[in-house]
Amino acid sequence: SKTVTDVICPFCGTLCDDLVVVTDDEGKKILSVENACAIGAEKFLHSSDHSHRVTRPRKLQEDGSFKEITYEEAIEYTAQMLVNAKKPSMYGWSSTNCESQSVGHEIAELCGALVDNTAAVCHGTTLVAVQNVGIPSCTLGEVKNRADRIIFWGSNPAHGHPRHMSRYSIFPRGYFTGKGQKQRKIIVVDPRCTDTSSLADVHLQVEQGYDYELLQALRAAVRGQELTGDIIAGVPKEKVYEAAEMLKSGRFGVIFFGMGVTQSLGKDHNIDAAIMLTKDLNDYTKFSIIAMRGHYNVTGSGQVLGWQFGFPYSVDLSRGFARYNPGETGTIEVLKRKEIDAMFVLGSDPGAHFPMQCVKEISKLPSVAIDPHITPTTSICKVHVPVAFVGVEVGGNCYRMDNVPIESRKVVEPPEGMLTDQQFLEGVLKRVRELKAN
Ligand code: SF4
Structure with a gap:
């Protein structure tokens, strides 16, 4: 072995x-x-268990079955679909490497596509907030070695990011945190009792949808202002003061926040307030804030889009230049308005996560799904292209949730003859160039 x-x-x-x-x-x-x-x-x-895997592209037939086609035929279908569409959408990108994202964006630019990633349904609001008010952040290495105050707001890493707590946030012994968990105070803000909240020194059981109010109350308490009312956003006033004092008394703190606060009522305004709380706390101690990003390379997708077009998601290239207006140029919005006429999905499963209205719309369009698995999306798209698993069967660059790039490693060979995302996209790019030249 x-x-x-x-x-x-x-x-x-x-x-x-x-x-x-x-x-x-x-x-x-x-x-x-x-x-x-x-x-x-x-x-x-x-x-590594190939028995259940689809290893060649498949095309949806009229009777609902799939017929195997070659990679060349899949490349031809994809290139023709994107070139002939007036406004195609190229969505996903969070479960692939940065090299593939970069080739995909080149195709999107040539075809005047709308290019968007899964931030559209998770931390897009965070990216908007960062553009509003900036972000004081740090790396997970700094958290491990320095942080003695940790907040998890609207996230449950015990289930969503299982090793986060043991590698970086609650348990590890770092350079200045030699006693590990004993040296740290943990605050969890969550309407529910979770496996993460069971580890907290203080659990603020915020009323569902009232994160903004609680964030602003914490900001006021941190600044020593008096809070009115005995219960704030479902939390007793004394607990808010207790949490504020706990945060101010640390040497280095960090707020980790997840979709419980990015996708609840208030959205990007919640994150504005969380970032401003972080800034306020820097008047008393050192504090940072980090988004708990979900897909392993959704952060990389925002980075690569940022280098190439200046915006991190929901980029509309249909007018020949990059436009960015989340709420208008997001994939869900354009699907709801029936504005796009072809759908390309790579490294994501909108069939499982988008509103039903949008899923139905995708099923009516010419469409291609690039995914190693059979998913709800591959089941409704006209062509399914299986590819090698990034990080298992092919390497490539990925960005961790704290924006640190890490090179992934190939550990095994993909099934014989199977293409990687990048190889397939390079084939499509070459064919798109030929079609455009003609
Ligand atoms: Fe688990 Fe993988 Fe996430 Fe680490 S990166 S916490 S091993 S799922």
Whole structure:
């Protein structure tokens, strides 16, 4: 057998980079995975079991069945679809490497597409807030080594990012945090009792949809202002004061926030307030704020879009230049307005996560889904192109939730003859150029 060390886990935004994967002598089958959480280990072991995988592109037939086609035919269909559409959408990008994202964006520019990533339904509001008020942030390494005050707001890493707490936030012993959890105070803000809140020193059980009020109350309490009313956003006033004092008395603190606050009432205004709370706390101690990004490379998608077009998501290239107006140029909005006439999906599953109205609209359009798995999206798209798993069968660059780029490693060969995202996209780009030249 062979052992591959320092493997990154291509599942969640924690992007753990200490996995040890043991393969057979030929490097074809994964035998065991060490250090990963249950979700991460399953991703490796499941991808290595080829018996259930689709290994060649498939085209939807009129009777609802799928017929196998070649990669060349899939490239031709995709290129023709994108070139002939007036306003195609190219959505997803969060479960692939930055190299593929960059090629995909080149195609989008040539075809005047709307290019968008999964931030549209998770941390897009965060990106808007960062543009509004800036962001005082740090790396997860700094959190591990320095942070003695941790807030989890609207996120439940015990389930969503299982090793976050042991590697970076609650338990690890760092350079200035040698006593680990004993040296840290944890605040969890969540309307529900969760496995994360059970570890908290203070659990602020905010009333559902009142995060903005609680954030502003905490800001006032931190500044020593008097709060009116005994209960604020479902939390007793004394608990708000207690939390404020706990935060101010630390040496280094960090707010981790998730979709419980980015997608609840108030949206980007909640994040504005969370960032302003972080800034306020810097009058008393050192404080940072980090978004709990979900897909392993959704952060990279925002980065690459940022370098290429200046905006991190919902970029509309249909007028020949980049326009960005979330709420108008987002994929969900254009699908609802029936504005797009072709759908390309890579590295995401809108069929499982978009509103039903949008899913129905996708099913009516010429469409291609690039995904190693069979998903609700691949089941409604006209063509499904299976590809190699990034981070397992092909390497490439990915960005962790704190915007640190990490090179992923290839640990096994993909099934014979299977293309990677990047190879497929390069084929489409070449064909799009030929069609445009004619
Ligand atoms: Fe993978 Fe996330 Fe688990 Fe780390 S915490 S092993 S990145 S799924």
